[in-house]
Amino acid sequence: MKFKSLVFLLLSLFIIQSCSSIPGVKEPSEAEINAESLKAYNEVKAKAKISNNREWKEMVDRVARRIAKASGENFDWEWILIEDPQVNAWCMPGGKMAVYTGIMPILKTEGALAAVMGHEVAHATKRHGKQRYSRAIKGNLIGAVVGGAAIAGGQFLCKTQTCKTLTGLGGAAAGFAVAFFDRKFSRGDETEADHEGQVFMARAGYDPAEAAVVWERMAANNGGKASDEWMSTHPSDKTRMKNLRTWLPQAEAVYSQAPVKYGIGENIR
Ligand SMILES: [Zn+2]
Numbered sequence: 001m002k003f004k005s006l007v008f009l010l011l012s013l014f015i016i017q018s019c020s021s022i023p024g025v026k027e028p029s030e031a032e033i034n035a036e037s038l039k040a041y042n043e044v045k046a047k048a049k050i051s052n053n054r055e056w057k058e059m060v061d062r063v064a065r066r067i068a069k070a071s072g073e074n075f076d077w078e079w080i081l082i083e084d085p086q087v088n089a090w091c092m093p094g095g096k097m098a099v100y101t102g103i104m105p106i107l108k109t110e111g112a113l114a115a116v117m118g119h120e121v122a123h124a125t126k127r128h129g130k131q132r133y134s135r136a137i138k139g140n141l142i143g144a145v146v147g148g149a150a151i152a153g154g155q156f157l158c159k160t161q162t163c164k165t166l167t168g169l170g171g172a173a174a175g176f177a178v179a180f181f182d183r184k185f186s187r188g189d190e191t192e193a194d195h196e197g198q199v200f201m202a203r204a205g206y207d208p209a210e211a212a213v214v215w216e217r218m219a220a221n222n223g224g225k226a227s228d229e230w231m232s233t234h235p236s237d238k239t240r241m242k243n244l245r246t247w248l249p250q251a252e253a254v255y256s257q258a259p260v261k262y263g264i265g266e267n268i269r
Pocket residue numbers: 119120123185190193233234
């Protein structure tokens with residue numbers, strides 16, 4: 001009993017300390033964010049059904065490998081193809097990627113897949129959402145000390161389908177997962193990821209003209225409605241397509257320097 005009281009006192013002090021220090025809070029380091037990201041990714045891997053479509057898997061493997069290299073980032077890269085009808089793809093901080101089988105037929109070409117993966121990788125290399133993840137990790141730590149309920153409560157905050165599916169895991173990385181899967185990047189972040197992603201795909205050897213076409217295929221699939229996962233977190237608009245066409249000469253200059261050129265790659269069947 002005495003020991004419990006002591007523990008409670010220490011925890012209380014820790015909480016008070018944590019709360020009182022929030023204005024000048026020491027944000028988690030990149031290594032800490034990446035560690036939370038890895039935990040969330042491992043939960044996804046444990047729960048998700050990994051696709052056994054060999055042709056698609058090989059395509060995702062080679063595109064991911066080329067985009068990762070083109071990014072110039074020294075992440076501990078990992079990627080999976082998840083068997084799931086959601087039209088979705090993402091890259092967590094630290095280079096943990098996933099592509100959902102639902103997005104593959106809509107993309108139609110390997111080059112379009114390179115555009116999507118380039119865009120997602122750019123969010124990670126540009127450290128978009130870092131502050132949000134920091135807050136989530138911090139909040140989760142405090143919540144865990146208070147009673148664990150805060151973690152389970154995370155599920156109710158989820159709005160997107162992926163978030164609902166995956167944070168029901170009740171895992172240690174729930175706070176991070178909510179922040180990641182309910183992500184809505186700012187318009188500025190989206191523009192930056194579009195721009196950088198197009199450069200990545202060009203450097204990786206894919207025709208950068210395919211980037212603008214992705215949005216048309218996505219919109220056509222939805223009949224113009226943003227009902228799917230990737231579309232709901234990545235609002236499409238004419239400005240983005242226009243931007244991608246405006247940046248094309250710059251991306252084409254990068255493409256011309258690519259040691260191997262794959263064009264739009266293979267068709268996705
Ligand atoms: Zn995005």
